[in-house]
Amino acid sequence: MAPHAQQVIEATERLAPPKLAEDWDNCGLQVGDPAAEVSRVLVALTPLPEVFDEAEEMGADFLLLHHPLIFHPVRSLDTSGYPGDLVARGVRAGIAVYAAHTSYDAAPGGVSEALAETLGLEGPLEVLSPRGALQKLVVFVPEEHADSVAEALASEGAGVIGDYTHCTFRAPGTGTFLGGESTSPAVGERGRLERVAEIRLETVVPAHLARRAVEAAKAAHPYEEVALDLYPVEGRPQGCGYGRVGRLPEPLSPEELRDHVSEALGAPARLVCRAGEKRIERVAVLGGSGGGFVREAAAAGAEAYVTGDLDYHDALLAESLGLAAIDAGHAPTELPALAPLARRLERLCGVPAVASRVRR
Secondary structure, three states, X not given: OOOEHXXXXXXXXXXXXXXXXXXXXXXXXXXXXXXXXXXXXXXXOOOOHHHHHHHHXXXXXXXXXXXXXXXXXXXXXXXXXXOHHHHHHHHHXXXXXXXXXXXXXXXXXXXXXXXXXXXXXXXXXXXXXXXXXXXXXXXXEEHHHHHHHHHHHHHOOOOOEOOEOOOOEEEEEEXXXXXXXXXXXXXXXXXXXXXXXXXXXXXXXXXXXXXXXXXXXXXXXXXXXXXXXEEEEOOOOOOXXXXXXXXXXXXXXXXXXXXXXXXXXXXXXXXXXXXXXXXXXXXXXXXXXXXXXXXXXXXXXXXXXXXXXXXXXXXXXXXXXXXXXXEOOHHHHHHHHHHHHHHHHHHHHOOXXXXXXOOO
């Protein structure tokens, strides 16, 4: 039996969590029925007529886009032009349309990580502009179930600190409860005040994973009613944010780096600012429109910045900061992320998924 669109959506949101999206963005299901069956997924960059042509030709009934089809609130749907024509086309063809925009930009393994890998940057890759929030999750559990609850939390991404996983803190104590007439206590009897040796189990969890971590903890917990606290703490989750910073395998001049970027992306890149004669080793990259992150690139110690949509004033700022800057184009810097997303999605939900051939 083919999975439903909702299952594909849930798998997509594990890879591109909506909570990482910007408030101004419009990520999520834009067209279609979550209960409809899905037999094939097409992953594409931009909602274009040729992308819908491709989806229909290959029999895809789920279109996963990076750029949203519906970006601003729709007061009316004029099907004579964009975006109404493509919305209507999706409805008529039975194609669900989902957008993972800034949610995929900021996700671990997202747009900029794919760009860094395509350019051959060596790691460990650093996040240029971190996003997301951390929360502390505290659950009180009988001693003999503490390991199983901790493992359930780790399986949902809780307890990651740097290169360490399964990080928890455990403190012993005594839990008390008195079950009412309708209860079925896992320990003791209803109607009697019970005292149980319990563990206070603490861990950190990225805010965008907190709901799943809570559900996992409850599923692994023996009690009917689980005592659990969740509250914000300082810090950013591992690997979440815009852009990546890494090192070239060997130093390059600004012109050599421009040529390398052009060859790797299969599209002409422009050197908008060379910032001196020094050879470049440390490079910041950001897929898509990255003009607003020039200062972050310089502050990260990068000697060059590769992104798209750099304007005149971005180039002047880069020059003043001693940063070589390369505009490789919006689409070319995002396209490398489509194929990895398709592969990861197929592994998660079992539906065949391919990257679009459309290069814009």
